[in-house]
Amino acid sequence: MIPDMDSPLIWEFAQDSAQEVAAIAARLSMIESQDPRKNDRKRQVVQRLGTLAAYLLVAYFDRSRYDPHREDTSSKKLGRFLEGLERLCTWPRDLPSLRGNDLSDQFPTLSSLLENEPRRPWELDPIPGVQASLKAFVSSDEAMIKRYFSFLKRFSSTEKDSKKHAEANQTFQTDISGKSAATLEPPNDYPAHVHEAFYKIMKKYTQCCCSTLSGLGPDLSGRHEGKLRLKENFETRDDHVLFDIVLSRIPSEDSYHEVEWQHLQFHVSRTQAGLKGVQFVLNEASTQKTVKVASKSQYAGTIKSNNQFCELVRKRVGPAKLRLKVKGERLLQFRDLEGIDDDIAHERTVSLEDVLSRHNVVAKKKLLLAYILARSFWQFYNSDWMCAPWTTESVQFFRERKDEDNQDGDISVLEASPYFAFAFQQDDSLVSAEHLASGCVVHRYPRVLALASILYEIGRGKRQRSATSKKKRHFRTPEERISYDFNDIRKALGRKSWPDLGLQAEARQTYKLVVENCSNPRLFESLESSSVQEEGVVTIEERRAILYKEVVYPLQTLLQKLNWIDKAGNIHRQDDEELSIADYGPEENVPRNTVAFLNTQQASDSRQTGSMSEQWLHKVQDSPVTRDLILGFTTATAPKRIRIAVLDTGYDPEAIMFKTPKRKRRIQQWKDFVMEGSTARRDEDGHGTHVLSLVMKVAPAADIYVARVARDTEGLAHSTKNISEAITWAAQECEADIISMSFGFDEELPVEGDRVMSNAISNSLVSRKQQILFFAAAANEGGNQSEMFPASHPQVISIRGTDDKGWLQRFNPPPGDSGTCFMTLGQDVPGASRSQDGGAEVSL
Secondary structure, three states, rough: OOOOOOOOOHHHHHHHHHHHHHHHHHHHHHHHHHOOOOOOHHHHHHHHHHHHHHHHHHHHHHHHHHOOOOOHHHHHHHHHHHHHHHHHOOOOOOOOOOOOOHHHHHOHHHHHHHHOOOOOOOOOOOOOHHHHHHHHHHOOOOOHHHHHHHHHHHOEEOOOOHHHHHHHHHHHHEEEOOEEEOOOOOOOOOOOHHHHHHHHHHHHHEEEOOOHHOOOOHOEEEEEEEEEEOOOOOOOEEOOEEEEEEEEEEOOOOOOOOOEEEEEEEEEEEEEEEEEEOOOOOOHHHHHHHHHHHHHHEEEEEEEOOOHHHHHOOOOOOOOEEEEEEEEEEEEEOOOOOOOOOOOOOOOEEEEHHHHHHOOOOOOHHHHHHHHHHHHHHHHHOOHHOOOOOOOOEEEEEEEEEHHHHOOOOEEEEOOOEEEOOOOOOOOOHHHHHOOOOOOOOOOOOHHHHHHHHHHHHHHOOHHHHHOOHHHHHHHHOHHHHHHHHHHHHHHHHOOOOOOOOHHHHHHHHHHHHHEEEOOOOHHHOOOOHHHHHOOOOOOOHHHHHHHHHHHHHHHHHHHHOOEOOOOOOEOOOOOOOOOOOOOOOOOOOOOOOEEEEEOOOOOOOOOHHHHHHHHHHHHHHHHHHHHHHHHOOOOOOOOOOOOEEEEOOOOOOOHHHHHHHHHHEEEEEEEEOOHHHHHOOOOOHHHHHHHHHHHOOOOOOOEEEEOOOOHHEEEEOOHHHHHHHHHHHHHHOOOOOOEEEEEEEOOOOOOEEEHHHHHHHHHHHOOOOOEEEEEOOOOOOOOOOOEOOOOOOEEEEEEEOOOOOEOOOOOOOOOOOOOOOEEEEEEHHHHHHHHHHHOOOOO
């Protein structure tokens, strides 16, 4: 017998219990869906957990229908609901004999889940047990599960049941870190008729009539070559969606013909033709006057024919956009031009295939490009713009036009601005189709597989591509092409080396999950909605929603965590983001990347903190552990000293800290990787001198080996090869036990396609049988910044900074995948400086 049904507590208890178990089921469904070892059984578990969460989420208990003066079936239903939910949370264990009338006696597991008081040390967290029970239940007999789901459906709010049920999957979505549950907000979008109107007008007017115009021959008929600018978000103005297009001024007969480009911007109304808004009624004379004034001030004319459009495209206006408003089947030309975003060169575009094959593209640019393409793919998914093939050949980039300040520089590709080379002749129906309901194919959604193929190619390294780039496949049938693409992606997903991004494990795993979702033939079977269950069909709009949730959203969340895009999904643009590449020969210049030496002298807000940091350091030096360690090396049977290699800017031998014979003897070897062959010991920056003095203070019994890998922070950006050679020198020649690297990069910079620093670390561990430790600075600036490389390398111990009290400092990045953080004093750290810098030193 459950407690008094007249009490409002029981109704609130049922509602809260349903919500809590729904949250646990949804969270568990997400965890299980991210397991890379997916099979049919695993997918079934994920789907059932999602369905369970959906039914519990929309469970509705209306106490106003309960009459305490007569026996009411709703009270009995409520009792059965709670008993069933308690049984579910303890499955497959039998419920014990319950005593007492309190809720905690009748439903101990549900009560424990809703407990607000802090748990005592001996009390166990009930959530892991409930998760195990839910997983066991959805893995049990199918008939019993269906009966329970049918029972739960009775508690759905009848008025809003279908709507809530369809939205259930979007209610409890977690971000890629899995730290919190949050509602997946609907993305910024516009009506489908916008695509239709834009496509229709472009198809009509890009049919060139230049051969009929004076001075041009008949061979130049055809279409104006067109490129559609792809963006991470669309732009609107005056309730119109803006599209940027670049068209060839005159059609060319082949790809070797010279080409000139014209910038155009099309304004397409969000409001469908024929739908009128509310207006104030003016007298006729006033209305005509207003229209004439607006027309005269805003528009230069109306384009009604292909001849007029060709004349407009051929018009020489310089680096500016011609602006056109789509008005039915006509185009209204604005009087005012608009400045261009990309100052493109009048020459042939470069395909994504060519950029990835010939040049080193850093990870940040790869991820931003993948995000732009995924977002654009989703935006155009249910439109005729997808009828032409989307491949690494049709995604293209313009080169930047040389100006007076860059006549002799390298030709730059504007890789932050991808374009889609569209064509209006439809590709093979099988390859361009959105869904293949029949036929023998391995993947029935070719458009989604095309996106997976592009993302797969972006994730490949230059070296991986070089072996296959020369071997162009020629497919005899569309089915063969689909099978090969699917097979290539599946093999890549099984390799640990893919994706080759040079980022920490979380980012790489997220990218891998996105491509796995894209290539999954059952991607659109994951929607657990009433429409699917009752009709067995997922509409194209529902498929588009799943594409956003499973592909676009994880990429967006990842980039937001890396602070590369804002909350609205817009990229943080910088003034100088182009990828500089040479037309001839291999890529030699290093891609731009944030690099830094760890600032161990972080200034504090308090003048007291400096002296407190000195006291902290003296406590380390005077500790019993340090004293015993020093004493142990003074005995006749002293063990082999620990060897520490410091990779930095060198050191100043004239600094007071290093003048004593005792300290001079501790520096066993020196090697300059900046000035090859130089034996003179130097430090042109001071950072290495400071770091070396700290190592000597905290490790007074260690032998020190110093490698100069860069002159300063500016030189560090070009010192990747020096660092890799210094790691090998320290590990093999010096036989160092510890290698200290107080610097970091946003990401690893490859050398001719090779990740030389990662290779050096891995090879050193192998050659030394894992008997070596690598330490590196986590970052200088934290907040939203991720761990820098090499601290982000899985075989490197990342070090964060604290104050003298052990409190984490603001310049630290968020914790990594393991959640464990190693920290040491990182603020106002006293140490030696260069002799010519002056200032006081803290000495031993």
